[in-house]
């Protein structure tokens with residue numbers, strides 16, 4: 437079976453700094469993969485290469501049966517146009533550490549704007565879907581508030597709602613809770629755990645070992661631009677084989 441999201445031999449450098457060294461990643465439909473690793477190991481860069489927010493220097497990414505960032509015409513590969521790339525990116529949601537919401541728009545408008553603008557949905561259909569999804573993430577009564585009127589945990593749930601609303605095939609999360617006050621972390625992790633239970637395909641860069649243990653099916657450990665260990669979440673977390681994984685886990689626990 438081919439994986440739903442597959443990255444092969446991804447290399448990426450910034451200047452002469454080689455940040456990703458031939459990373460392979462395959463994520464099955466409905467799988468939740470947690471990506472752990474020290475700062476600077478390339479986790480965010482890998483995530484950003486998956487949806488071509490960064491263009492890999494070489495390697496390929498496929499989602500379903502479509503190459504991301506590249507079009508094949510009669511055996512020749514062409515770079516996707518910005519419009520084509522935007523359409524491909526819309527198939528993968530992305531949730532960032534710092535929410536990236538529009539501060540001047542209500543929570544509801546943050547969720548519905550991409551539905552109207554990217555999907556061409558009517559305002560009333562978009563509002564209906566937006567309200568239903570805000571309810572799902574526990575924010576029904578906050579729909580009309582703007583991000584500055586919401587807590588960090590609530591803002592991150594708006595960002596997750598915005599991603600879900602687009603009905604993506606997978607959602608990529610880059611440290612979604614690391615900008616939050618500790619007491620707000622669980623409300624965001626709970627929403628993510630619900631999503632996982634509903635079968636969403638997720639790649640989650642996180643330092644939340646508890647989340648990785650209980651929600652992820654698989655853990656990848658990155659160090660210095662490479663995946664140095666991967667496997668069943670509990671197996672890797674309870675008895676890591678690689679000394680670098682061992683050292684990292686000893687520090688974050």
Ligand SMILES: Nc1ncnc2c1ncn2[C@@H]1O[C@H](COP(=O)(O)OP(=O)(O)OP(=O)(O)O)[C@@H](O)[C@H]1O
Pocket residue numbers: 450455473474475476477478479480481482
């Ligand atoms: N746009 C960029 N230009 C230059 N260097 C970059 C750029 N993005 C990332 N890097 C460098 O690439 C390396 C990997 O960065 P990346 O953000 O992927 O690490 P990370 O594992 O996500 O770290 P953290 O846990 O701190 O978020 C770092 O040394 C970083 O400074």
Ligand SMILES: [Mg+2]
Pocket residue numbers: 479480481610
């Ligand atoms: Mg990062």
